[in-house]
Amino acid sequence: MAHDAPAGRGRLLASTLPVLLLLSGVVVYSTFVLVYSQLSSMAESWYPGYHQLREEPPPPDCDKDAAPAAAAAPASAAPAGDEDDILGDLLGDEPEDAGAAQKAAEAARQRCQERWDEYSGILARRTDGVKRFRSIERMVETIRDIGLDYQRHALVLLFLICAATATALRQHIALRPARSRLDHRVAEGAQFLATVLLAVSVWSHKGVEEAAGARAENAELYWIWAGGFAVMAALNLYGFLRPPADATRESGFARAFLSVPLYTTMCLVAGLYFLIGERHPAGLSIYLGKLPEFARLYLQVGLYVWIGMLLKRTRLAELVFDIVRPWKLPPELLAFVVVVGAALPTAYSGASGIFVIAVGAVIYEELRRAGARRQLALAATAMSGSLGVVLRPCLLVVIVASLNKQVTTDQLYGWGVKVFLLTAVLFFVASMITKQGKLSIGSPREALPGTGRALVALVPYVVIVGALLFADHALLDAHLDENWAPYLLPVILLLILIYDRIVARRRARAEGAPRPDGFGRSVERATTETTAHIGALLLLMGLSICLGGIVERADLMSMVPETFGSTWTTMALLVGVLVIIGMLMDPYGAVILVSATIASVAYRNGIDPVHFWMVVLVAFELGYLTPPVALNHLLTRQVVGDDETEEADHEGASFWRRHERILLPATVMAIALLIVAFGPLFFYQ
Structure with missing residues (x-):
């Protein structure tokens, strides 16, 4: 223990605390964006013409008292018998209109007076209250x-x-x-x-910018990138020289x-292509630089991971399962309820993988407790995050709409509901076909009291969420939609966690159980877990973009016929x-690749943009559930454990039963993809 404590403090200072400050800073910044918007609206209603009152105006540059004299001077300056007047008469010129000059002088005086009156009025209206509001x-x-x-x-x-x-x-995804x-x-x-290749690419990119004489907008980022990759390379070298003590030999x-x-393979493939194939070592850094270009969206990815880890520290998932547990649902029916019920939380967690990381372990344990075979429990856990990626306010849809002006989030979310219902029905049918034993549920007389008690336990959580959403709407005009969900949910989860930890400690004290973690410790653990997950996901996303850069730079799509x-x-x-x-790429990086290369092929061949992008989303989800990579299955294994996954591979007599965790989700999503892709074509003109 004495050895572990300093390491824990070191990680807290080097990783957990900085990440907590960064994520909290993003939430605070977004809150100030909302506050500023509300202040602007309030200002015009409280102080009409506030845009004039924000700053003290400079005084007019005219002299309201001297204006008439200055204007009249030219009219009286010439003597009556001036030779110019005689010459003017000989040439036939009209005499100067003294009345017009006088009118012009008077108009100038009035305009000057009006400017001074407006200036005085603004000064009079800039009261102490306005100045305090402006500060x-x-x-x-x-x-x-x-x-x-x-x-x-x-x-x-x-x-x-x-x-x-x-x-x-050593927590990267492999x-x-x-x-x-x-x-x-x-x-x-x-x-x-890979990390040395990244550092060299960043430094080469910096040299290219300097040689071109262009001053980079954020030149210091090159130093930060290069320094970070150098640190990672040093950590890799240390890990190479010092394998873990518990590592086996065979x-x-x-x-x-x-x-x-996976990120390493992507990096080596893309990096060597740019280095050897194009002799353009900066290429890797250039494509990785697309991440900061969409900084707001990828910061939201980090926030969603944090949201998922905070959710994991509450008892919400357990309390929700308490609602259905009294009904003693058969494993197949419970798996259907879990997969469908997880759709909305998935949409609010940003991506299917994030949801699997957050509550996958709870889902697996509850299904096993209900008697589900390991293969079915693993299948449902991996697919628990798949149905919600087409529902509002999933971040993946927001990225699609931001990169493609042919579609809007409203269009995609509207059709997403229909796709969700389709996949839900297909999963139910597949579960019923593959079920073992009779389909029976508990008696309502026995189940309803337990469900009622579970619902009562959830009431305080609902009240907290409802009160916060009402306050956000009333004070900030913010809603839990695709624009503000990633910024509002951390605050909601933190307040829920405060209540949850208070209740958990009271219950532990009453039952004489060990004291559970308090609020501070829970936030620390959640953020500590968040850091590794964000690192693994963002690296995968960034290198997916670089891998997509190969397709773009190699101009492979030029070999595709126009029609x-x-x-x-x-x-x-x-x-x-x-x-x-x-199957091979992370969704966020894959969306950028598809937007840049493949989408135009679909549009040129008469495929409706909304239809195309719904096909993309379903195809991606099928890919995440299909080997050789099967990202959702890798994340499921990460949260469930390698031993449990390997035991499942040795269960079952038939081929289907031995591989049900792969076959069931893949079959459901494949059928859904065929229907979504080809069904609407029957209605094309």
């Missing part, structure tokens, strides 16, 4: 502007701190965990090469290469390509 507004505006100016810096720091944490803890000393050395060695190179993190002559042929080819992309 508050200026402070809020300053904080808002600072947040806007340093969004990119916040994302890069969050990216590097979390990536370094995931590297130090096809199989590293167990032997050879596994660890191969994984760490490959990561060392292994083979084939299995060891499966332990190389295929048939929307059916076009759709069939697109479906195959999109599923492969979903």
